[in-house]
Amino acid sequence: MAQQPPRTDEEAERLKARGRFNTARRLGEAWELGPLAVFLCSDASSYVTGESIAIDGGGLAGGIAPTGFAPVFEGASTNA
Numbered sequence: 889m890a891q892q893p894p895r896t897d898e899e900a901e902r903l904k905a906r907g908r909f910n911t912a913r914r915l916g917e918a919w920e921l922g923p924l925a926v927f928l929c930s931d932a933s934s935y936v937t938g939e940s941i942a943i944d945g946g947g948l949a950g951g952i953a954p955t956g957f958a959p960v961f962e963g964a965s966t967n968a
Contacts, residue, residue: 903915906947907945909947910944910945910946910947911945911946911947911949912945912946913945914945915945916943916944916945920943921943924941924943
């Protein structure tokens, strides 16, 4: 599970603002990670290895990239 709390108040505010753009239209709550933890600790996940499972309210599916992500487009000019 990949969950990192915000390091600064500014980052916390930025994350809250981004929450309205994901499919769920809100940030996730800590308790929503529990079912994944239970699954990963159970025998049902015995074939799951080396995964980082996104619990992001549909952010990645809806085109919202993780905080700090900067796409690189091949052939794009770097001049501003």
